[in-house]
Structures are given as structure tokens and as C-alpha cells.
Amino acid sequence: MTTILYSVTGLLLFVFGLFALIVCPHPLRKILGGNVMSAGIFLFLVAASYRADTGEIDAVPQAMVLTGIVVSVCITAVALVLSTRLQQAADQGARRRRKRRREEDAGE
Amino acid sequence: MKMLLTGFDLLLALTLLWLAWQLLRSTDIFKAIIFFICFGLLMSLAWVRMHAPDVALAEAAIGTGLTGPLFLAALRRIERKAGKNMMSEPAGNGEETGSRWKARNREMSPLLWTVTALTCCLAGLLIWTVLIIPRPLPGLADQVAGSLAESGVNNPVTAVLLNFRGYDTLLEVMVLLLGAITVWSITHAPFPPRVPDTSPVQKAAVRLLLPLICLIGGYLVWQGAYQTGGAFQGGAVLSAALVLLLISDFLWLPGMRSLPLRLGLTLGPLVFVLLAGFGILVEKTLLRLPVEYAGPLLLFLEAACGLSIGLTLAAFFAGGRPASDLRETPYSGEAKGKGPAES
Amino acid sequence: MIHVAVALFLLLTVVLGMIRIVYGPTVADRMMAAQLFGTSGLAILLVLAWGMDMPELIDIALTFSLLATLATMTFVRRVWYEEGKSDDS
Amino acid sequence: MAFADSWIVVPVFAPLTAALLAFLVRRASFFISLAAACLSLLAVAVLVNRFLVNGPAAYAVGGWDPPLGICLRTDGPALIMLVLTAVAGVGISLYAKGYFTLRIERPSRVGRPERQERFFWPLWMLQLTGLNGLYLSGDIFNLYVTLEVIGVSAAALAALSGKSASLIAALRYLLVSLLGSMSYLLGVVFVYKTYGVLDLGLLQAAAAPAPGVIAAMALMSVGLLLKTAIFPMHFWLPPAHANALAPVSAILSGLVVKGSFFLLFRLWFDIFSPVLxxxxxxxxxxxxxxxxxxxxxxxxxxxxxxxxxxxxxxxxxxxxxxxxxxxxxxxxxxxxxxxxxxxxxxxxxxxxxxxxxxxxxxxxxxxxxxxxxxxxxxxxxxxxxxxxxxxxxxxxxxxxxxxxxxxxxxxxxxxxxxxxxxxxxxxxxxxxxxxxxxxxxxxxxxxxxxxxxxxxxxxxxxxxxxxxxxxxxxxxxxxxxxxxxxxxxxxxxxxxxxxxx
Structure with a gap:
């Protein structure tokens, strides 16, 4: 019961994240979606190998999830820095355009 | 008892789903990030319920403790122009004001309908597959238990992570380093204000917390061999100490030299590679550890990796290479604490 | 038995606390709600540590409590605090 | 296991070590990288020779046999891809040196080409590590990790030019590659749930029609097709490849897409062909x-x-x-x-x-x-x-x-x-x-x-x-x-x- 419940929750989280990653325009939202997606997969992975009746714990999926969490924080950080840099570039471009326009106005 | 536990699980699962839905749907990005922090917290409770305390600890330290602040810091940098109306409730859809990602019209376009329908189908199919798969297999639990004595540690998760599947972990540590190199290659860290106005309360708090956090981080790294803990969790806690320093805008930070940082970042992977080579020399097999020395070697490895991981995660938070790297100096450029224009 | 009931009750309060996050109205309210959330979660962890006989959960609670300051400080310094400053960069 | 068996790890560990050193000692980064590329070429030649004499090899990393440990394998297809990557590795390294030298001589902006060059070498070496690791690996979860190494370093390389267009393309590339590897990972979870093992060899032996397999294959295939940019999931490729620096475009177009394709190929023909x-x-x-x-x-x-x-x-x-x-x-x-x-x-x-x-x-x-x-x-x-x-x-x-x-x-x-x-x-x-x-x-x-x-x-x-x-x-x-x-x-x-x- 517990296994099924958490497995299904994990899969639904995966689908939610997938939906956000595809549909939302804002990069932060996309990255959040990716995080939810990976959390869903990890939950599914551990829930699928958890056996409530015997209480037996398989360490391999847990190690896999640890690896996955670290990888996903790494990708999150890179994506965040990329979007920050992108915003910076856009701001700079806008400032440059504004300055040029001002100079043109002054020239006239 | 059983029913109460089921009730707890059900409530937890429903709340997780509701939170995920909210964080993906809410109009305000800041709200979404707060939801995300709460989401991480509840995920960690779910890990506890799955009897995976190592994962719960990692989720607490990395997933929530660090990712949340990462998002908050990035939000500030991205939504600068939108900052004006962040204090009050944004009128209507304040999500994308001023940023380059303008809010699209919220009407359901045919494309959106298609994507929604497809994802619903996907969810249905996946859940159906899970329901028809027979009982879970024993997996590799028996093998792990059988070889645990030769691994040099008592915690099965650490044994899998560092010994049985050490190659995976080496590549994973490399992914972290790769992330740090990527972040450095993209931009330089934003420069703190020339005269930081950190409040005395915060300074005092940092002074109190810093040694405590370092202590706990070291303790978690050391404890990994016996029970819950390990290089990743301990490293994440160590990085929290560095992040506290970064947030408090200490003056000496912008002048940080790049070489010691690079040494620190590569220390863990270097030790790992040396250990792998040592395995070839001594046992003629990559990454193989002599059984009698496995314990101390793994502890040494964990310590080195913990340090590097802490530094790497802090580098993620800093959001770029140090200002002194490659002949960039903090205040040589334009005035008013703004860095030299990149690109 | 009793610990599960207490944990369930605490989880319920957490769910109720979410109202603050949803209805705001300011960012500070939301941040405070999240912090409160963290405190309740910590309590749940401690209760479970005692009830499920898993002492390692105390370490998790400790980590949570230490790292909660991180989010708050980031919020104060990077989101809230710079609000007041002139922002022409 | 003899010393000579360890040649199999050189194509992975030579560039890996080179990446660390190139990041540390930046002045010598070109020579370090070139040496690593040449060393991998040598190792691949040795591997081919050993393969023709002894047949396929398997190398249990850390001395732990599957299903517990991870196994590196050489076989015909893997060796062909390794030879290709090693040769291209030397060629691209030389070209990149020429490219950056010329750009530094006539800088469009002071300091920028130097910076690009310094970060290019460690990233390129990590890319090489990921690709060689992918071709050699015999474990589906380890393959996921190599896919991530490849994906992140590819996005980083694509962003290296720093232009707005290439940053947008790189961000999209990163997110697409995240989506692809997540889909692959979910497939891996289904495989593990169905068969209880991760090793490719054991999976090949165990592959029998089971409820989870179709779902697993569909998820893994979609993820890998997305990463390989097969029509109609190719939308991210042209901007990412066209806006990058020239040596990076060569790496991305020539080598990177082949990596995920190779994995797709291996899964379909080596492992799961009887159940599809x-x-x-x-x-x-x-x-x-x-x-x-x-x-x-x-x-x-x-x-x-x-x-x-x-x-x-x-x-x-x-x-x-x-x-x-x-x-x-x-x-x-x-x-x-x-x-x-x-x-x-x-x-x-x-x-x-x-x-x-x-x-x-x-x-x-x-x-x-x-x-x-x-x-x-x-x-x-x-x-x-x-x-x-x-x-x-x-x-x-x-x-x-x-x-x-x-x-x-x-x-x-x-x-x-x-x-x-x-x-x-x-x-x-x-x-x-x-x-x-x-x-x-x-x-x-x-x-x-x-x-x-x-x-x-x-x-x-x-x-x-x-x-x-x-x-x-x-x-x-x-x-x-x-x-x-x-x-x-x-x-x-x-x-x-x-x-x-």
C-alpha cells in the first residue's frame, strides 16, 4: 500500500514537472519543473525498492538517488547562472539601445 | 496504528502533489520558490517514511537547504527590474514584469491542450504500468549485505557509494566540478557593494553559527562510515558556512585569489583519481582497495571530497568565477560598486 | 501509536500553515510561513525519531535547523534588504 | 587480473585527469590536453589490438563483479566509436589551439578569447571523459551519469562564446538535455524494478517480455532521441551548434550526438531486441x-x-x-x-x-x-x-x-x-x-x-x-x-x- 502510494505520487510529480518544463515560459519555472521531475523519479525509485512487509532496505537505489540529487543540484546551478547571465546580457543590450537613442535625440 | 500511518502517508502524498501543482501554477515566481522550499521539506519526510535516512539528510542539506537559497539569489538577479513591486502583492500577474520572459496570454491554446492531454495520457500509462508490475524484486540488497564486511565501512549506502560503485561516484564528483567550471566560464561573481552595510545582528549571528555549522559538517562527513551521513551531506553543510560568509558581504571576499580556490575545488577529485591509480598499482584493479586499509582510506577520501563538495556548492551560490580570476579586478571598471561590463 | 498521532497532527498544522503562503499578502509573510513550516517539519522528524526508533533522524533535524537560517538570510539580504536601495544597475 | 587489463580505463582516466590539471595549471592546459588526447589514442590502439587477439573484454571496476559493481566492456561497436573519438580528439585539440591563437592575436575584445580558451580545455577534456565513459560502460545507471557529464559539458561549451544567441541556445540545450536524461533515468528505474539488475550483460541474459519493459524502453528511447536530436525533436540543435565557437561546433555536431545515439543503438540491438x-x-x-x-x-x-x-x-x-x-x-x-x-x-x-x-x-x-x-x-x-x-x-x-x-x-x-x-x-x-x-x-x-x-x-x-x-x-x-x-x-x-x- 505504502509502496504503491509513494510510487504513484512519484510518477505524478514526474508528470507535473514535465508539464512545467515544456509549457512554462519563464526559465526559473522551467528549472523548478526539472527539480520536481527529478524528485518524482527519485521517490519512485526508492518507493519501488522499498518493501514494507520485510522492512528490507536495498542500499543501491538509495546510493543512486544520492548521486541523482547531487547531479540535479549541479544542473540547477548551471541553469540558474545561465539564465542570470542571459538577463544581464539583455539588460546591457537594452541600456545600450537606450543610450544610442538618447544620443540620436541629442544629435537632432 | 496502521490506519494512522496510512493517514499520515496519504496526507503527506497529497500535500506533496498539491505543493508541486501550486509551485508550477502560481503566478508569482517568489511564491513558487517558497513552495519549493516547503516541497523539499516534505520530500525529506517522505524519505524518512521510506526508511532512507541518508537520502533524507541529503535532501535536507542539498535539496532544500541549498537549492532554495540558490533560487532566491537567482530570482533577485533575474527579476531586478521587477523588484519594485515585489514588496507588495503584485497586481494581477506580476510574474514576468520587466523581465525578458513576458507572460503569454493565459488562454488555453490548442497546443497547450495537446500537451496537457499528452501528459495526462503519459501519467495514466505510467501508473497503469506500475500497477501491473508484480511485486518488487529483492534487488541487490543481499549482495550488498554479503560484501559489506569487505568494504571497510558499516553504512551500506556509503559502502555502495564509495566502494562498490565508486566509479559512479567518481564521475559524479566530476559532474560537480564540471558544474563549477561551467559556472566560472559563464560569468564572474557579482561584486559586493564597496561598503557593505551588514547589520551587526547578522554579523553576530554568522559568528555564532559558523563554527557550529563547520562542526556539524565535519561530524556528518566522519559519521558517514557508521550511519547516516557522508561526504555529500557533510559537504553541503560545510558549504552552508561559506554561503553565510558570502551573504554577509565580507570585504575580503572579492579579493579572493583564484588558485587556492581551484586547488580546493579539485582536491576531492584529485584524491579520488589518485586512489583509483593506487588501486591499479597495489591490487592491479582500478579503485580496488586493500580490505584491511579500506576504512581509513575511505575516511580520507570522504574528508577530501567533503571539502571540495562544500566549496563547489558555495561556488554555485557565488554564481561565477572570483573577480580576481584572469586579470579582472573588482573596482577597476565602472563606478558605484558595479563590476566591469562583461562581454 | 501516540507518536504517529502527534506526527499526523503536526502535519495537519503544516497544511493549515500553507494558507499564509497562498494568500500572502507580502513576501515576508510567505517567508515566515515557510520558516514556520520548517519548525513543524523539524518537530515531526524528532517525534518520528523517538517513535520509529531511528536516532539518525535527529541529525537530519539538526541539519534542517542549521540550514533554515540560510534561506532566511538569503531572503533578507538578497530579496528584501536590497529592496530599499536605489536599483539602477 | 593483470596490469595490462587496465588499459581499458585509460580512455576515461587520461582526459579526466587532464581536465583536473588543465583547470589547475592553466598555462599548460593545451599541452596537458593534447597529451591526454594522444594517450587515449594510444590506449585505444592497444585495446583494439587486445580485442583482435583475445576477443571482448570485461573489467570489473574496484574488483566488484556485477550485479553489485560496475563493469567496463569492449566490443566491436564500442571500439569503433572509441577509435573515432580518439582520432577526432587529437584533431580537434590541434584545431582549437590554432583557432584560439588566431583569435587572441586579433582580439575583438581584450581578454575574452583568452578566457574562452582557458575554460575550453577542461570542458573539452570532460566531454571526452564522458564520451569514452559512455562507450565503455556496461551499467545502465553509470551510463546515466556519463550522459549527464556529456550533457552539462556540451551545454557549457555551447555557452562559451558568450553571445546572447549562444547563451539562449545553451540554456535551451541544457534544459533539453535535462529532460532527455530524466526520461532515460525513469526508464532505468523501470528496468531496475522489472529485472532487479543494472548490468547490461545480465540484462541481456534476463531480457524477457515483462510488463515494465515497454514503458522502460519507450522512456529511455524518447530521452535518447531527444538528446540525439532526431526529427521531430531536433529543434534545439541548429541554434546551439551554429552559434558556438567553431571547435565547439565540431565537437557538438561530430561527437556529442553520436554518444547518445550509440547508447540508443546498444539498448535496441544488444539488450532489448527480443522484447520489442x-x-x-x-x-x-x-x-x-x-x-x-x-x-x-x-x-x-x-x-x-x-x-x-x-x-x-x-x-x-x-x-x-x-x-x-x-x-x-x-x-x-x-x-x-x-x-x-x-x-x-x-x-x-x-x-x-x-x-x-x-x-x-x-x-x-x-x-x-x-x-x-x-x-x-x-x-x-x-x-x-x-x-x-x-x-x-x-x-x-x-x-x-x-x-x-x-x-x-x-x-x-x-x-x-x-x-x-x-x-x-x-x-x-x-x-x-x-x-x-x-x-x-x-x-x-x-x-x-x-x-x-x-x-x-x-x-x-x-x-x-x-x-x-x-x-x-x-x-x-x-x-x-x-x-x-x-x-x-x-x-x-x-x-x-x-x-x-
């Missing part, structure tokens, strides 16, 4: 047909040289998946030998093309095809390299592309699969059209055009020519790769598990 229905193979074939035709038409519409080459990658990748139904129906090894020929020939040709395009861009300052007339007079070697690589894309003898398309066509005709045969021929016509469109421009001498200054560019021109000639002469060298594949095939049928120390 014929319809799945036909679906893959139709994706390939779509890629060839749609991509080919898109190429013809491009006005920029680098975009043109990037779209041609989309089109050429179609040939790789169109072989799936052919190999399934033919039941012969010919179709999948053709796939490997196609992959290596295309990799060499595409690397040569992007190198030439980069050289042209450095000299002319732009890459508008309209204004490139007569470049041959100034950069004869580069123009020739472009044309020679084009011959491979069209599939004229004696190129590797010719052998591959010939084998595919033979299989299609033998199996009476006329539709695929028609698509193959149509693709060749489209390729002819877009290759000659550029080649004609390059070789036409215009009456009065501003002379571009030719600078000393040996490191820019010769690696491109050598890669182009390799792709051109691959057809003549065909017996050697085929020998590797045949040796692998004997063992494929009787592959034994484990093989630890």
Missing part, C-alpha cells in the same frame, strides 16, 4: 525518414554557412535511425555495420566542415554564403577540405558515407522495403543539392571582391583536411572496421556474463 515489437522499429524508421527529408529541405533554405551545416546534421542523423527497421527485418549484421560506418563517416565529415567554416569565418569575418564566393583562392586547403567532407555527406565512393548508404540500400532492396530505399535516394539528392550550393560558391572566382587577408593558419587548415580525408577514405579502409564488428558478432551470440578478475 516490429512496429517500434518501423516507427523509428519513419522518424529517420522524416529527418532526412525535412532536414534536407531545411538545409536548402539556409543563408548562413554554420546554420546550413547544423541543419545538415539534423538530416544526416536520420540515416542512423532509418537503419533500425532495415536491421530488424534483414536480420543481418549489414544494416547495423552500416549505422556505425555512417556515424563515423558523418562525424569526421562534420568535424571537417565545421572546422572549415570556422576558418572561413575567422578570415572573412562572416559566414553569409552569398558573399563567400572565391574563398578557394585564399584558403585552398580549407575549401578542399569542405568539398571532400561534402563528398562523404552525399555518399559518393570511396567515402564512408557511400559504404554505409550502399549497405543500407542493399538491405532495403533485399527486404523489399521500397519506401525506405526511396527515402535513402531522395536524401542523397538533397545532400547533393546543398553541398554543391556551397562548394560552387567557394570555388567560383569572382571578378572583383575585396581580398581577405590570409594569415598563417596551418593548425586551422590541416586538421580539417585530415578529418575530411579520413571520412573520404573510410570506404577504402572498410575491411578493418568490419573485422572489428565481425569479431564482436561472434561473441555477441555467446557473450558470457561477468568476467571479473
Amino acid at each position: 515489437p516490429a512496429a517500434a522499429f518501423n516507427l523509428m524508421g519513419s522518424l529517420g525518414a522524416g529527418a532526412i527529408i525535412w532536414g534536407g529541405v531545411q538545409v536548402l533554405r539556409q543563408q548562413r554557412l554554420k546554420l546550413l551545416i547544423a541543419y545538415s546534421t539534423v538530416s544526416q542523423l536520420g540515416y542512423l535511425v532509418i537503419a533500425f527497421p532495415l536491421a530488424f527485418a534483414g536480420g543481418s549484421s549489414q544494416a547495423w555495420s552500416a549505422v556505425l560506418f555512417m556515424a563515423s563517416g558523418h562525424a569526421c565529415a562534420k568535424i571537417a566542415m565545421f572546422m572549415s567554416a570556422g576558418t572561413i569565418m575567422l578570415h572573412a569575418g562572416h559566414d553569409r554564403i552569398r558573399d563567400l564566393a572565391g574563398i578557394r583562392a585564399y584558403l585552398p586547403v580549407t575549401a578542399f577540405a569542405y568539398a571532400a567532407a561534402g563528398v562523404n555527406l552525399i555518399g559518393l565512393p570511396p567515402s564512408g558515407g557511400f559504404i554505409a548508404k550502399w549497405m543500407l540500400l542493399i538491405t532495403a532492396l533485399a527486404g523489399h522495403q521500397w519506401l525506405w530505399a526511396v527515402v535513402l535516394l531522395a536524401g542523397s539528392f538533397l545532400a547533393t543539392a546543398y553541398v554543391f550550393r556551397v562548394v560552387a560558391q567557394l570555388f567560383v572566382i569572382p571578378p572583383d571582391k575585396p581580398v581577405i587577408t590570409r594569415r598563417r593558419a596551418g593548425l586551422l587548415e590541416w586538421p580539417a583536411l585530415i578529418m575530411a580525408l579520413l571520412s573520404l577514405l573510410l570506404g577504402l579502409m572498410a575491411p578493418y572496421p568490419l573485422r572489428l564488428l565481425e569479431a564482436g558478432q561472434i561473441v555477441r551470440t555467446a557473450m558470457t556474463m561477468g568476467g571479473g578478475p
Whole structure:
């Protein structure tokens, strides 16, 4: 019961994240979606190998999830820095355009 | 008892789903990030319920403790122009004001309908597959238990992570380093204000917390061999100490030299590679550890990796290479604490 | 038995606390709600540590409590605090 | 286990160590990287030699046999990809040195090319680590980690130029690659849930129809198709490849997409072929047909040289998946030998093309095809390299592309699969059209055009020519790769598990 419940929750989280990653325009939202997606997969992975009746714990999926969490924080950080840099570039471009326009106005 | 536990699980699962839905749907990005922090917290409770305390600890330290602040810091940098109306409730859809990602019209376009329908189908199919798969297999639990004595540690998760599947972990540590190199290659860290106005309360708090956090981080790294803990969790806690320093805008930070940082970042992977080579020399097999020395070697490895991981995660938070790297100096450029224009 | 009931009750309060996050109205309210959330979660962890006989959960609670300051400080310094400053960069 | 067995780890660990050192000691980063590339080439040569003598090898990392530990394996297809990567690795390293030297000499902005170069080397070495790790790995979760190494370093390389367009493309690339690897990972979870093991060899033995397998294969395949940019999931590729620095474009287009494709190929043919229905193979074939035709038409519409080459990658990748139904129906090894020929020939040709395009861009300052007339007079070697690589894309003898398309066509005709045969021929016509469109421009001498200054560019021109000639002469060298594949095939049928120390 517990296994099924958490497995299904994990899969639904995966689908939610997938939906956000595809549909939302804002990069932060996309990255959040990716995080939810990976959390869903990890939950599914551990829930699928958890056996409530015997209480037996398989360490391999847990190690896999640890690896996955670290990888996903790494990708999150890179994506965040990329979007920050992108915003910076856009701001700079806008400032440059504004300055040029001002100079043109002054020239006239 | 059983029913109460089921009730707890059900409530937890429903709340997780509701939170995920909210964080993906809410109009305000800041709200979404707060939801995300709460989401991480509840995920960690779910890990506890799955009897995976190592994962719960990692989720607490990395997933929530660090990712949340990462998002908050990035939000500030991205939504600068939108900052004006962040204090009050944004009128209507304040999500994308001023940023380059303008809010699209919220009407359901045919494309959106298609994507929604497809994802619903996907969810249905996946859940159906899970329901028809027979009982879970024993997996590799028996093998792990059988070889645990030769691994040099008592915690099965650490044994899998560092010994049985050490190659995976080496590549994973490399992914972290790769992330740090990527972040450095993209931009330089934003420069703190020339005269930081950190409040005395915060300074005092940092002074109190810093040694405590370092202590706990070291303790978690050391404890990994016996029970819950390990290089990743301990490293994440160590990085929290560095992040506290970064947030408090200490003056000496912008002048940080790049070489010691690079040494620190590569220390863990270097030790790992040396250990792998040592395995070839001594046992003629990559990454193989002599059984009698496995314990101390793994502890040494964990310590080195913990340090590097802490530094790497802090580098993620800093959001770029140090200002002194490659002949960039903090205040040589334009005035008013703004860095030299990149690109 | 009793610990599960207490944990369930605490989880319920957490769910109720979410109202603050949803209805705001300011960012500070939301941040405070999240912090409160963290405190309740910590309590749940401690209760479970005692009830499920898993002492390692105390370490998790400790980590949570230490790292909660991180989010708050980031919020104060990077989101809230710079609000007041002139922002022409 | 003997010392000599450890050669198998060198292709992974040489670039890995080089990445660490190149990040630490930046002044020597080029020499460190070149040394690592050469060392991997040497190691791959040793591996090929050992393979021909001893047959496929398995190496249990850390002395832990599967299912607990991770196993590295060599077999025919993996070795072909390793040889390709190692050769291309040396070529690209040399070219990149020339490229950055020239850019630093004439800086567009002070300090920027230096910075790009310093970060290029460790990232490139990590990319090489990921690719070699992927080809050698025998564990589906370890493959996920290598996929992430490849994905992140590819996005980082794509962002290296720092232009707004390339940043947008890199962010999209990163997110797409995240989506792909997540989908793959969920597939891995389903596999683990169904069979309880992660090792490829054990999976091959255990592969029997089970409820979770179709879901697992669908998820893993979609993820890998997305990463390989197979039509209609190719949307991210042209901007990412076209806006990157020239050596980076060569890496991305020549090597990176081949990595995820190789994994797809391995899963479909080595592991799960008994449990997959014929319809799945036909679906893959139709994706390939779509890629060839749609991509080919898109190429013809491009006005920029680098975009043109990037779209041609989309089109050429179609040939790789169109072989799936052919190999399934033919039941012969010919179709999948053709796939490997196609992959290596295309990799060499595409690397040569992007190198030439980069050289042209450095000299002319732009890459508008309209204004490139007569470049041959100034950069004869580069123009020739472009044309020679084009011959491979069209599939004229004696190129590797010719052998591959010939084998595919033979299989299609033998199996009476006329539709695929028609698509193959149509693709060749489209390729002819877009290759000659550029080649004609390059070789036409215009009456009065501003002379571009030719600078000393040996490191820019010769690696491109050598890669182009390799792709051109691959057809003549065909017996050697085929020998590797045949040796692998004997063992494929009787592959034994484990093989630890």
C-alpha cells in the first residue's frame, strides 16, 4: 500500500514537472519543473525498492538517488547562472539601445 | 496504528502533489520558490517514511537547504527590474514584469491542450504500468549485505557509494566540478557593494553559527562510515558556512585569489583519481582497495571530497568565477560598486 | 501509536500553515510561513525519531535547523534588504 | 587480473585527469590536453589490438563483479566509436589551439578569447571523459551519469562564446538535455524494478517480455532521441551548434550526438531486441525518414554557412535511425555495420566542415554564403577540405558515407522495403543539392571582391583536411572496421556474463 502510494505520487510529480518544463515560459519555472521531475523519479525509485512487509532496505537505489540529487543540484546551478547571465546580457543590450537613442535625440 | 500511518502517508502524498501543482501554477515566481522550499521539506519526510535516512539528510542539506537559497539569489538577479513591486502583492500577474520572459496570454491554446492531454495520457500509462508490475524484486540488497564486511565501512549506502560503485561516484564528483567550471566560464561573481552595510545582528549571528555549522559538517562527513551521513551531506553543510560568509558581504571576499580556490575545488577529485591509480598499482584493479586499509582510506577520501563538495556548492551560490580570476579586478571598471561590463 | 498521532497532527498544522503562503499578502509573510513550516517539519522528524526508533533522524533535524537560517538570510539580504536601495544597475 | 587489463580505463582516466590539471595549471592546459588526447589514442590502439587477439573484454571496476559493481566492456561497436573519438580528439585539440591563437592575436575584445580558451580545455577534456565513459560502460545507471557529464559539458561549451544567441541556445540545450536524461533515468528505474539488475550483460541474459519493459524502453528511447536530436525533436540543435565557437561546433555536431545515439543503438540491438515489437522499429524508421527529408529541405533554405551545416546534421542523423527497421527485418549484421560506418563517416565529415567554416569565418569575418564566393583562392586547403567532407555527406565512393548508404540500400532492396530505399535516394539528392550550393560558391572566382587577408593558419587548415580525408577514405579502409564488428558478432551470440578478475 505504502509502496504503491509513494510510487504513484512519484510518477505524478514526474508528470507535473514535465508539464512545467515544456509549457512554462519563464526559465526559473522551467528549472523548478526539472527539480520536481527529478524528485518524482527519485521517490519512485526508492518507493519501488522499498518493501514494507520485510522492512528490507536495498542500499543501491538509495546510493543512486544520492548521486541523482547531487547531479540535479549541479544542473540547477548551471541553469540558474545561465539564465542570470542571459538577463544581464539583455539588460546591457537594452541600456545600450537606450543610450544610442538618447544620443540620436541629442544629435537632432 | 496502521490506519494512522496510512493517514499520515496519504496526507503527506497529497500535500506533496498539491505543493508541486501550486509551485508550477502560481503566478508569482517568489511564491513558487517558497513552495519549493516547503516541497523539499516534505520530500525529506517522505524519505524518512521510506526508511532512507541518508537520502533524507541529503535532501535536507542539498535539496532544500541549498537549492532554495540558490533560487532566491537567482530570482533577485533575474527579476531586478521587477523588484519594485515585489514588496507588495503584485497586481494581477506580476510574474514576468520587466523581465525578458513576458507572460503569454493565459488562454488555453490548442497546443497547450495537446500537451496537457499528452501528459495526462503519459501519467495514466505510467501508473497503469506500475500497477501491473508484480511485486518488487529483492534487488541487490543481499549482495550488498554479503560484501559489506569487505568494504571497510558499516553504512551500506556509503559502502555502495564509495566502494562498490565508486566509479559512479567518481564521475559524479566530476559532474560537480564540471558544474563549477561551467559556472566560472559563464560569468564572474557579482561584486559586493564597496561598503557593505551588514547589520551587526547578522554579523553576530554568522559568528555564532559558523563554527557550529563547520562542526556539524565535519561530524556528518566522519559519521558517514557508521550511519547516516557522508561526504555529500557533510559537504553541503560545510558549504552552508561559506554561503553565510558570502551573504554577509565580507570585504575580503572579492579579493579572493583564484588558485587556492581551484586547488580546493579539485582536491576531492584529485584524491579520488589518485586512489583509483593506487588501486591499479597495489591490487592491479582500478579503485580496488586493500580490505584491511579500506576504512581509513575511505575516511580520507570522504574528508577530501567533503571539502571540495562544500566549496563547489558555495561556488554555485557565488554564481561565477572570483573577480580576481584572469586579470579582472573588482573596482577597476565602472563606478558605484558595479563590476566591469562583461562581454 | 501516540507518536504517529502527534506526527499526523503536526502535519495537519503544516497544511493549515500553507494558507499564509497562498494568500500572502507580502513576501515576508510567505517567508515566515515557510520558516514556520520548517519548525513543524523539524518537530515531526524528532517525534518520528523517538517513535520509529531511528536516532539518525535527529541529525537530519539538526541539519534542517542549521540550514533554515540560510534561506532566511538569503531572503533578507538578497530579496528584501536590497529592496530599499536605489536599483539602477 | 593483470596490469595490462587496465588499459581499458585509460580512455576515461587520461582526459579526466587532464581536465583536473588543465583547470589547475592553466598555462599548460593545451599541452596537458593534447597529451591526454594522444594517450587515449594510444590506449585505444592497444585495446583494439587486445580485442583482435583475445576477443571482448570485461573489467570489473574496484574488483566488484556485477550485479553489485560496475563493469567496463569492449566490443566491436564500442571500439569503433572509441577509435573515432580518439582520432577526432587529437584533431580537434590541434584545431582549437590554432583557432584560439588566431583569435587572441586579433582580439575583438581584450581578454575574452583568452578566457574562452582557458575554460575550453577542461570542458573539452570532460566531454571526452564522458564520451569514452559512455562507450565503455556496461551499467545502465553509470551510463546515466556519463550522459549527464556529456550533457552539462556540451551545454557549457555551447555557452562559451558568450553571445546572447549562444547563451539562449545553451540554456535551451541544457534544459533539453535535462529532460532527455530524466526520461532515460525513469526508464532505468523501470528496468531496475522489472529485472532487479543494472548490468547490461545480465540484462541481456534476463531480457524477457515483462510488463515494465515497454514503458522502460519507450522512456529511455524518447530521452535518447531527444538528446540525439532526431526529427521531430531536433529543434534545439541548429541554434546551439551554429552559434558556438567553431571547435565547439565540431565537437557538438561530430561527437556529442553520436554518444547518445550509440547508447540508443546498444539498448535496441544488444539488450532489448527480443522484447520489442516490429512496429517500434518501423516507427523509428519513419522518424529517420522524416529527418532526412525535412532536414534536407531545411538545409536548402539556409543563408548562413554554420546554420546550413547544423541543419545538415539534423538530416544526416536520420540515416542512423532509418537503419533500425532495415536491421530488424534483414536480420543481418549489414544494416547495423552500416549505422556505425555512417556515424563515423558523418562525424569526421562534420568535424571537417565545421572546422572549415570556422576558418572561413575567422578570415572573412562572416559566414553569409552569398558573399563567400572565391574563398578557394585564399584558403585552398580549407575549401578542399569542405568539398571532400561534402563528398562523404552525399555518399559518393570511396567515402564512408557511400559504404554505409550502399549497405543500407542493399538491405532495403533485399527486404523489399521500397519506401525506405526511396527515402535513402531522395536524401542523397538533397545532400547533393546543398553541398554543391556551397562548394560552387567557394570555388567560383569572382571578378572583383575585396581580398581577405590570409594569415598563417596551418593548425586551422590541416586538421580539417585530415578529418575530411579520413571520412573520404573510410570506404577504402572498410575491411578493418568490419573485422572489428565481425569479431564482436561472434561473441555477441555467446557473450558470457561477468568476467571479473
